[in-house]
Amino acid sequence: MHRGSTGGRRRTLTRLVTLFALLAMAAGVLLPAVGAQSPYTTITPQSSQAEDIQWLYRIVFFLALFVFIGVQIAIVYTVLRYRRRANDERPEQLHGNKTLEVVWTIIPAIVLLAIFIPTVRTIYAHADDAETGNFTVEVYAKQWWWEIHYADDTGEAAGVVTANDIVVPQGKDVVFKLFSNNVIHSFWVPQLSGKLDVMPGHANRLPIDTDELGLYFGQCAEFCGDSHALMRFKVIVQQQEVFDQWAASWKAGPSETSADFVPDGDITKSPPAFGLCLACHQIEGTNATIAPEGLDQEAETDTGEMGPAKYAGPNLSLMGCRTTIGAGVLPNTPENMAKWLHDPGGIKPGVYMGEVIEEGTLDDESIQQLVDYLESLKPAEGCPEIPLQPGATEQVTPSNP
Ligand code: CUA
Numbered sequence: 001m002h003r004g005s006t007g008g009r010r011r012t013l014t015r016l017v018t019l020f021a022l023l024a025m026a027a028g029v030l031l032p033a034v035g036a037q038s039p040y041t042t043i044t045p046q047s048s049q050a051e052d053i054q055w056l057y058r059i060v061f062f063l064a065l066f067v068f069i070g071v072q073i074a075i076v077y078t079v080l081r082y083r084r085r086a087n088d089e090r091p092e093q094l095h096g097n098k099t100l101e102v103v104w105t106i107i108p109a110i111v112l113l114a115i116f117i118p119t120v121r122t123i124y125a126h127a128d129d130a131e132t133g134n135f136t137v138e139v140y141a142k143q144w145w146w147e148i149h150y151a152d153d154t155g156e157a158a159g160v161v162t163a164n165d166i167v168v169p170q171g172k173d174v175v176f177k178l179f180s181n182n183v184i185h186s187f188w189v190p191q192l193s194g195k196l197d198v199m200p201g202h203a204n205r206l207p208i209d210t211d212e213l214g215l216y217f218g219q220c221a222e223f224c225g226d227s228h229a230l231m232r233f234k235v236i237v238q239q240q241e242v243f244d245q246w247a248a249s250w251k252a253g254p255s256e257t258s259a260d261f262v263p264d265g266d267i268t269k270s271p272p273a274f275g276l277c278l279a280c281h282q283i284e285g286t287n288a289t290i291a292p293e294g295l296d297q298e299a300e301t302d303t304g305e306m307g308p309a310k311y312a313g314p315n316l317s318l319m320g321c322r323t324t325i326g327a328g329v330l331p332n333t334p335e336n337m338a339k340w341l342h343d344p345g346g347i348k349p350g351v352y353m354g355e356v357i358e359e360g361t362l363d364d365e366s367i368q369q370l371v372d373y374l375e376s377l378k379p380a381e382g383c384p385e386i387p388l389q390p391g392a393t394e395q396v397t398p399s400n401p
Contacts, residue, residue: 133175226350232328253285
């Protein structure tokens with residue numbers, strides 16, 4: 001009898017040791033794998049704001065660990081110390097012990113204060129950052145993509161409008177001003193900052209400094225309709241010279257690269273097949289500049305409804321340099337562009353473009369004409385090189401759904 005119970009205790013001990021060893025091994029294998037190959041992780045911060053958040057996360061994690069270990073030790077001690085004895089004697093009963101009551105009120109209060117104070121300080125510090133930035137990027141969340149406008153304090157880029165690939169220069173205190181012309185979205189670049197809601201009728205401001213060159217993945221983080229999961233974007237932090245060159249190319253309009261694909265080689269014109277696209281898409285430096293962009297607030301006040309800017313699509317200037325098609329749905333290649341033009345609604349459910357272009361709307365010749373033209377929209381000297389993810393040795397592409 002006595003020997004049996006010792007054996008049982010030893011077995012329990014062996015099981016516990018095995019469990020902890022497995023947990024430690026899992027942590028050892030999984031944690032180093034998080035990083036460059038996991039561009040959506042929050043635990044490899046690459047901006048000072050993300051580092052502040054990481055610091056809060058550490059405080060919470062280690063305090064939780066401290067509480068967890070304390071509670072486990074208390075449980076194990078109590079179970080062993082006061083286990084049922086042979087003589088069935090009841091342990092001493094404790095009720096209303098003042099010292100104990102005070103201790104287990106004060107410890108949680110200290111733990112909560114240790115989380116509360118730095119959290120509130122960080123919230124206020126980030127609110128200050130949002131007022132003192134030196135580079136303003138206006139982001140309009142649309143269904144289901146992101147329209148990017150560069151404000152007056154962006155130097156060379158003031159007035160540039162693009163989509164989904166947010167190019168910013170290194171070493172700036174960027175403030176993202178967030179607008180929505182439809183429903184509530186959430187702007188989230190896990191390695192650069194926390195999430196911030198993008199809502200109609202109110203502009204939120206999110207500060208992110210851009211000290212580290214690199215490519216950062218973002219995603220809408222608030223359910224916003226059919227293609228919420230296909231509402232991705234990237235923040236591309238470039239050297240200042242590369243950024244200025246990119247902005248200048250945007251303003252210059254199509255380069256000679258496009259001459260072969262437009263009537264009479266006149267690069268200020270768009271090809272005939274683009275006629276169907278004019279109402280929704282602008283291309284700087286061409287006759288395609290009538291499509292509405294931004295919020296369309298006037299239409300909003302007149303009729304109580306959002307105007308045509310709600311339905312219009314991305315500005316396609318420098319489309320040949322964009323990394324993806326359809327806000328991260330497909331990598332930007334000629335084959336994918338043809339697929340997209342063939343049936344956008346089949347690739348991205350609910351996309352407004354699918355109401356105009358269905359399977360068969362464009363014949364193969366028109367699609368080829370558009371693919372050639374759109375992919376040619378890049379600087380004559382080629383697109384700026386996209387920096388790598390911090391810590392990566394090759395370009396990271398998250399797998400497509
Ligand atoms: Cu936009 Cu979810």
